[in-house]
Ligand code: SF4
């Protein structure tokens with residue numbers, strides 16, 4: 001059986017250097033006000049990482065553009081999200 005990680009590895013991703021399409025608006029809100037930090041467990045691509053000091057780091061390379069993080073950050077609305085510019089972002093490989 002093929003694992004999800006192996007399937008994800010088959011996708012290709014073009015990074016738009018310096019112009020991430022997902023951003024955390026206020027990192028301090030993640031660190032001090034968000035009790036559940038659900039983005040760190042809900043992102044299927046593992047773009048959000050919880051650091052030892054309680055801060056959340058977002059690296060959007062490899063983002064699947066599923067929109068989950070924007071939806072689940074419902075209490076604080078702390079995620080800025082837009083589709084990448086044309087030619088950048090995820091290139092799904094099906095099959
Ligand atoms: S769910 Fe939203 S507020 Fe909470 S850690 Fe993630 S991005 Fe920050």
Ligand code: SF4
Nearest residue numbers: 043063064066067069
């Ligand atoms: S859009 Fe989906 S894959 Fe991209 S960072 Fe948000 S949850 Fe992760």
